[in-house]
Amino acid sequence: MFDRRLVTNLDWVFVGLILLTASIGIINLYSATSGWDSSTPPLYIKQCMWLGVGLLVMSAVSMLDYRHLLQLGPGAYAACTGILIAVFTLGETNMGATRWLDIGLFNLQPSEIMKPVIVVVLAHYFSRHERQDGHSLRELIVPGILLTIPTILVIKQPDLGTGMMLLFIGATMSLFAGIRPKTLVFISSACVALAAGGWFLLHEYQRARIRTFLNPEQDPLGSGYHIIQSKIAIGSGGFWGNGFMQGSQSQLAFLPERHTDFVFSVFAEEWGMFGALILISLYILIVFRGILVARKAANNFGMYLTIGATGIIFWHAIVNLSMVMGLLPVVGVPLPLFSYGGTNMVTTMVASGIILNVSMRRFMF
């Protein structure tokens, strides 16, 4: 199965971008968690470990010819949905949410696995149903159902962030595949109606988050606290930043969750807009590189697969950045390659692996 050409065709630029971003992320974690006495080994060391695990996962995903994913798709989807249902009934309650399934070695978050799986099944569907003039509503029923089942299960867990991610990724792929103008208008209005109705299905804390997002100052010590402190951290960084390890918001621990969801705020406070622009440029390069790979993919399946995988990275980055800057409610979406955590690292690396996979095999027919 191994082919020497694969190494020569490996997208070293993409790998370089991933490694560079992850390295900056680890340096930033060092600062974000400085002064934490409790955990041994320190989190930045653990993140190095997770990066190693991530690189292995990326290699593994890129090695296996993506065309085999076609066969794996439906089974993985069924299994994942089954696990989601299982989690829903048996899952361990962690911080009030049943997202985790203890499978011995580590806790598995099945909703995370669902992200690449949904990409595979949707790519499968769209590559088989190519439409020059865009998809009609009837043709969107199947991908719609494929997307809706896991999304609802995830949101019910409740994990609004991951549910949103699934929805955004699916929507991106569908829009890219093409939707008839009339159908698009219909779906959009249906979505607005659903959103209005969905408000009442949300958990109270989720509603509070949205309310807080709309007006964080109404509850500055409660749920609005995170976003206010995050904005103060970012804003006080100014253009040139306060310097590495010099962010008072971060170092004085005013920033909550500053090693996970709000890790960008630490970076922006210490490195300023100057550093933040460099980081954002890295994400832009990663995403554009992914789109380029899709453009050059050997077949439709590879193209849709890459669009979806790039979408995973793109949407995580955009939603996390918007969230910490107060453009979106705080929904708990990590920043790829930057936030601490194995799950986030593995998900990102799976997506990267898919992109590399398609890229390496762009000359094969």
Place this chain on the structure above:
Amino acid sequence: MPLHAPLPDDEHRKRAFEWLLFSVAIFFLLITARLWYLQVIKADHFELLAQKNRTRYITIAAPRGVIFDRNGEILVGNRPSFSVSILRQDVTDKAALIKNIAEILTCDVEEIEKNWEKYKYFPQYLPIPLKNGITREHVERLSENSMYLPGMIIETRPVRNYPCGSAGAHIFGYVGLISAEELARKPSNSNYRAGDFVGKGGLEKHLNSTLRGNDGQLMVEVDVKGKLLRQRVKHHPTPGQNLVLTLDKNLQECAQRELDGMAGAAVVLDVSTGQILALASSPTYDPDIFTDGISTSAWSELLNNPRAPLQNRAIGGQYPPGSTFKPVIALLAASHPEISQAQIPIMCEGKTKIGNRDFRCWKRTGHGSTDLIKAMRESCDVWFYNMSMRFGIDRIATMSRNLGLGRGYKLPLDSEQGGLIPDRAWKHSHLNESWYLGETAITGIGQGYVLTTPLQLALMTATIANGGTLYRPHILKNVSAHTGDKNTETKTEVLRHSTIPAGAIAQVKASLEAVVHDPRGTGTACRIEELRIAGKTGTAQVIRLADEDEKGISKEEIAYRHRDHALFIAYAPADNPEIATAVIVEHGEHASKTAIPVTRALLLEYFNLEKPDTTANK
């Protein structure tokens, strides 16, 4: 495989990619714009908020101004109060810490735990006080063991110190935590905050803004967990201004001591300035019990004590003056011989008939032929009944007011009362009745409607003693950050220049001297070898209590409550007066047994003569 369908690289696909790139670019542009807004446009705003985040302010209590007596003796000072507190961020083992501290302080673990719970809501960087007002001995033992008590700190704050003990507690008042109501009453721009200590009574309350000084501020840098990171003094506390009082510490303590065990009051005035040298009220209380917060039981005991220890009787107690009112009538009589016909003695047969009612003299057998001197000396009621009726109530009222009765003097003290000098207009407006002749007679012996405070009686005595000039009585000599600053000295204020003929004054003064020095006088018990004293005894009838008020009260208490009040006013030296006194002992019955010994002790103390030999009078 069908899935490997060739990429239809047409115009449509190209457009899809263009749209994709465009959308991605828009999203990132949006993020960048937001970043620009936060980090460039609003950078200063957020920098300010970040700075505010880092700092907290802690009040450093300013010591209150010291209160001195006229000779520079400290009446109310400051001392450090120690409390054992806990800085939670440094605590490693809470249970062990509580146990060890309780052991050293020899108190219950529960008590310490209760305080810990009580102040748990305090921000993390503020220490929790576990026990206030601990002894120096405990401080030493805790300090020695501080290595084994991580998180324990000893805090000090300045609290009041009372070198005179309970003497003058009514004047000084006490200090306590500002209450929610008091805080609400302060104007919004005042610098009072919750947790401040304020004067709760007496000078501490009325001159609180002078005494309190300005608290300092400690700037503390903390993190979100509340851990203290750095601190520096933003501004140092400025102590409050000192007060110098007109009081004489020794005289004040003497008055308090002599009144001990009795209910009553004693006032000593400087006759030529109106300065208050002593102002004692009994029973008193120990102001120190308020220092570290008074317990509910101690407080309710003070409030429910039937002898009302919190009341300042010297200025707030209103009593019928009894015979101590007679100098007012005597002055009228001596000033207006054309009306009084005082040169003609009056026959006292133990009673006199007014209308169809007999008005009795205290001496049932009568005084016989009585002139002004004898009337005063032996306190002949009949002479004063007659003399009062010759002048009428309105002239009596005018003379009373000229001598300082019937009004307040705006002392910076609690619940000063104005007393009551009745006249026709008063009776008409308050009781809607006309004035009766009998009431004039009764007023002449200080009974009926007339009410006076001990301060007013002392003032009346001082006014007679100095020849008729009414000075404003005052207690504040000097307010100053630096003791002895002349600029802030309280000026002596003349409220009324004398209009009483010197001859009349001399006549009355001679009669008052006879009260003490004539063997037939009622105040001979006051005699002191080296000192000429003028005085007047008084007995004020107590209005009989209603029966229902006496339920559940012991027989002794009932007997006590039915006894008359004993009064004595005096000035000395008689020929060149320096001080005037007024003493009232509630239910003291005979002045010679109660009010006079107190007065005598005060005179001995002031003139620095032999120590009072009270046994001779008992």
